[in-house]
Amino acid sequence: MAVKRGADIIVDVLLAEGVDTIFGLPGGAIMEVYDALFDAPFRNILTRHEQAAAHMADGYARASGKVGVVMATSGPGATNLVTGLATAFMDSVPLVAITGQVPRHYIGTDAFQEADVVGITRPITKHNFLVTDIKDLPLIIRQAFYIARTGRPGPVLIDVPKDITQQKSDYRIPTDDEVEKSLPGYKPHVEGNYVQIKKAAEFIRKAKRPVLYVGGGVIISGASEELKELAELTKIPVTTTNMGKGAFPETHPLALHMLGMHGTYYANMAVYNADLLIAVGARFDDRVTGKIQEFAPEAKIIHIDIDPASISKNITVDVPIVGDVKNVLKKLIKELKKKPFEWEKAREAWLKQIEKWKNEHPLTYEKSDKVIKPQYVIEEVYNITKGDAIITAGVGQHQMWAAMFYKYSFPRQFLNSGGLGTMGYGFPAAVGAKIARPEKEVIAIEGDGSFIMNIQDIATAVQYRIPVKVVIINNEFLGMVRQWQEFFYDSRYASVCLSVQPDFVKLAESFGAVGLRAKKPKEVRPVLEEAMSINDRPVIIDMVVDREENVLPMVPAGKSYREMLLSPGEKGKAETMYLVG
Amino acid sequence: MEQEIKTVKLRPEPPKRIGRHIIVVRVQHNFGVLTRITNLFASRGYNIESLTVGVTHEPNIARITIVVKGDERVIEQIIKQLRKLIETLRVRDITTIPHIERELVLIKVHTGDEKARDEIMRLVNIFRAKIVDVSIDTYTIEVTGDTNKIEAFIDLLRPFGIKDLARTGTLAISRESAKYKYAKQIE
Incomplete structure (x- = not known):
């Protein structure tokens, strides 16, 4: 038993949890903790805005698989975390946020920088705590980490009143066993029901046109190897969601790439015509399904997910399997191997049909040697990094192009705000990812609209010499909204024009970063080469692209896959392609 | 196309x-x-x-x-x-599964003339309710039961003029007497 002040107890428990990096910004109510951090062996990243701190911790967590830690002060400090927490919550990212709160005797008095942070963050965290007694502090911090990283991961917030951080108390760090026992209502299902797994194996043997529909759960669970083994064993083609990118190598012959709203023609055709859909760590989001009544209309559905509430939420499932994806896939593979089966023969016709779809409508775009096509920029980023970089993205058209035209081959390679769709996520997430994986090239694909939402944190990247590259797909528009206005609102471009914007090159330089620009297609490669040669500072690359390029193919929101708008053909305009099963 | x-x-x-x-x-x-x-x-x-x-x-x-x-x-x-x-x-x-449902309601009802008083008393007896407070022109009645009974009672008192009403909402508990028979359904 040692006697320490609350702030030092926090530091000790964080050390015991193996934390090495903390992102955040101090203020009155959290000062005591920052004072304790001053002598602590953490990498302490001072950001310029708390939202960026939350996204950095998120990028750090997604890139490494560890729990990200973010700190902020009470009131505005904590409310600035809200978007970051909601982003992490939607994408099941393990975070622990520690916020200062006004001293206990001020709570409820509308004190300076007071906000009901536990109330505000309740619906956007997996769980949250207000520490009311210093005796609970060590257990609460350990519970927070345990809850954040187990089951379906998510952000957990701990609100600590300032007087508790200043108070002295004896304490002991609770053991793992004590932490588990202190949460009697929290028992994630990880094993998977054997009867259901057996049933799933039977369904797979019987299926003629099966598709694996893979989401971020495979990455979180670390089940990429098992997934590959299953796909290769049973010769089932694999389509991934935006969150699932990297779970299955996109260069693999069985890869169908992304499905859904901006999915490939062949992925959507395969799903539409499938007789068995095996959903693995995915949650039937509306951006995937489109019109739910017409989603995979003839398919039986097997759904493997650790979160029981994800199963039969949006769509009724035939074989629900609640469990950790890795465990379940291992058992499923074992079950499938029990009886010999001629998989090649069973899949021959189906894979041939898919090959035909792939050849008919590959992922493509209209090339140009006059203006820079955004897709071309992504392809060149892919080429110059040999497909080995970690890519982050903001939200909008550039995010979709980054998803479509970079071929991902390993888990935790593509980080973006899939669920919440948070603009401004890409750049700070890249900084967090680079801190977690310094040996990797980390590139943020950003939009001009998205980047500017967290542009202040270039200063942070410069201060800590984080050599991330930011590739701005600059079309001087809120491009995705503009695209929707073009397609669905008679091209009435309401409030989307961003032609008044900073000179991104000068802006980068003013922060002490490197600024580069390409205006013509032939400049893209040299500019990227120059950027790649710089490794001591962030590099901001302004890619001035075709202003009105559209993201295609596209299934309009709430529509069936039948009503997919395809890539521009000879007519140069998107045409509606009706899929017939 | x-x-x-x-x-x-x-x-x-x-x-x-x-x-x-x-x-x-x-x-x-x-x-x-x-x-x-x-x-x-x-x-x-x-x-x-x-x-x-x-x-x-x-x-x-x-x-x-x-x-x-x-x-x-x-x-x-x-x-x-x-x-x-x-x-x-x-x-x-x-x-x-077999269960017991109960709600408790406190109702202040205008009593008016003697005839009304008698009628309310009769309803109180029929519904096994209780008068828990009396004023010159009101009775405060306590009644428990499932939602249907409570609704019926309130409807019958409505013509007399309800001055105020407080309801607990439903409480429910499974019947232990039926436990073994229905054990499977209780998961």
Whole structure:
């Protein structure tokens, strides 16, 4: 038993949890903790805005698989975390946020920088705590980490009143066993029901046109190897969601790439015509399904997910399997191997049909040697990094192009705000990812609209010499909204024009970063080469692209896959392609 | 290039049957746990008909009885979402297993003339209610029962003029006497 002040107890428990990096910004109510951090062996990243701190911790967590830690002060400090927490919550990212709160005797008095942070963050965290007694502090911090990283991961917030951080108390760090026992209502299902797994194996043997529909759960669970083994064993083609990118190598012959709203023609055709859909760590989001009544209309559905509430939420499932994806896939593979089966023969016709779809409508775009096509920029980023970089993205058209035209081959390679769709996520997430994986090239694909939402944190990247590259797909528009206005609102471009914007090159330089620009297609490669040669500072690359390029193919929101708008053909305009099963 | 679609394939949808469900939740009796539950209902758009909460014989455990209307999928989601809360210990839908439902109501009713007084007294006896307070022109009546009985009683008192009314919402508990017979359904 040692006697320490609350702030030092926090530091000790964080050390015991193996934390090495903390992102955040101090203020009155959290000062005591920052004072304790001053002598602590953490990498302490001072950001310029708390939202960026939350996204950095998120990028750090997604890139490494560890729990990200973010700190902020009470009131505005904590409310600035809200978007970051909601982003992490939607994408099941393990975070622990520690916020200062006004001293206990001020709570409820509308004190300076007071906000009901536990109330505000309740619906956007997996769980949250207000520490009311210093005796609970060590257990609460350990519970927070345990809850954040187990089951379906998510952000957990701990609100600590300032007087508790200043108070002295004896304490002991609770053991793992004590932490588990202190949460009697929290028992994630990880094993998977054997009867259901057996049933799933039977369904797979019987299926003629099966598709694996893979989401971020495979990455979180670390089940990429098992997934590959299953796909290769049973010769089932694999389509991934935006969150699932990297779970299955996109260069693999069985890869169908992304499905859904901006999915490939062949992925959507395969799903539409499938007789068995095996959903693995995915949650039937509306951006995937489109019109739910017409989603995979003839398919039986097997759904493997650790979160029981994800199963039969949006769509009724035939074989629900609640469990950790890795465990379940291992058992499923074992079950499938029990009886010999001629998989090649069973899949021959189906894979041939898919090959035909792939050849008919590959992922493509209209090339140009006059203006820079955004897709071309992504392809060149892919080429110059040999497909080995970690890519982050903001939200909008550039995010979709980054998803479509970079071929991902390993888990935790593509980080973006899939669920919440948070603009401004890409750049700070890249900084967090680079801190977690310094040996990797980390590139943020950003939009001009998205980047500017967290542009202040270039200063942070410069201060800590984080050599991330930011590739701005600059079309001087809120491009995705503009695209929707073009397609669905008679091209009435309401409030989307961003032609008044900073000179991104000068802006980068003013922060002490490197600024580069390409205006013509032939400049893209040299500019990227120059950027790649710089490794001591962030590099901001302004890619001035075709202003009105559209993201295609596209299934309009709430529509069936039948009503997919395809890539521009000879007519140069998107045409509606009706899929017939 | 638009091909005409002759048949649109639809996923087979299970029929939607909206019903009233009684869900019993045991939770750790922590600060803010009730807010977590009501928040969950509000943020996911579920309609609570009634919610009753109280501490149990174990002082660190509270029991919440929720009455909610919805189709099977909504009810299933509600139960799953409730189970997902960290402080939830147990969630059961006891609608289809034998159980006892009770509500308590306090009603202030205008008494008016002697005839009205007699009539109200008669109703109080029939419904096994109790008069717990009397003033010059009102009775305050206490009655317990399931929702149907309570509704019927209130409707009968309505013509006399109800001055005020307080209801607890439904409390429910499964019947121990039927436990073995229905053990399988209790999961």
